[in-house]
Amino acid sequence: MDKQQIVKMIGQWQKKADTAYTRYQETGTARYDRERRNAEDVADVMRLALNANDEHTQLISIRADLAQLAAAAEKAVHHHDIAEATQALNNLVSVATTYGVYGRRYG
Numbered sequence: 001m002d003k004q005q006i007v008k009m010i011g012q013w014q015k016k017a018d019t020a021y022t023r024y025q026e027t028g029t030a031r032y033d034r035e036r037r038n039a040e041d042v043a044d045v046m047r048l049a050l051n052a053n054d055e056h057t058q059l060i061s062i063r064a065d066l067a068q069l070a071a072a073a074e075k076a077v078h079h080h081d082i083a084e085a086t087q088a089l090n091n092l093v094s095v096a097t098t099y100g101v102y103g104r105r106y107g
Helices: 003-027 030-079 082-098
Strands: none
16 A cells, blocks of 8 residues: 555545544434544554555665665775775765764764
């Protein structure tokens, strides 16, 4: 299930919850309140699925970046090249900063 489908389903379930809430307010019938709670629960689960989808996509990206950084570091170590090692370390800091897991401290 892709992101657009999840967003669409969230909207559908939230609309059902809103409709049930309106009916409950108009009639006071407990069945509508139960329908509202159930629909809101499903919408909340869909929101969790959407969040998990976004996190999964980010983790795939992190893994790919980590593999590239490891390859560059291994190459620098194998060649005993300080310039390559420095570049690999700078790339590591850049990637960590991009993902928001590290804040640059030096220029």
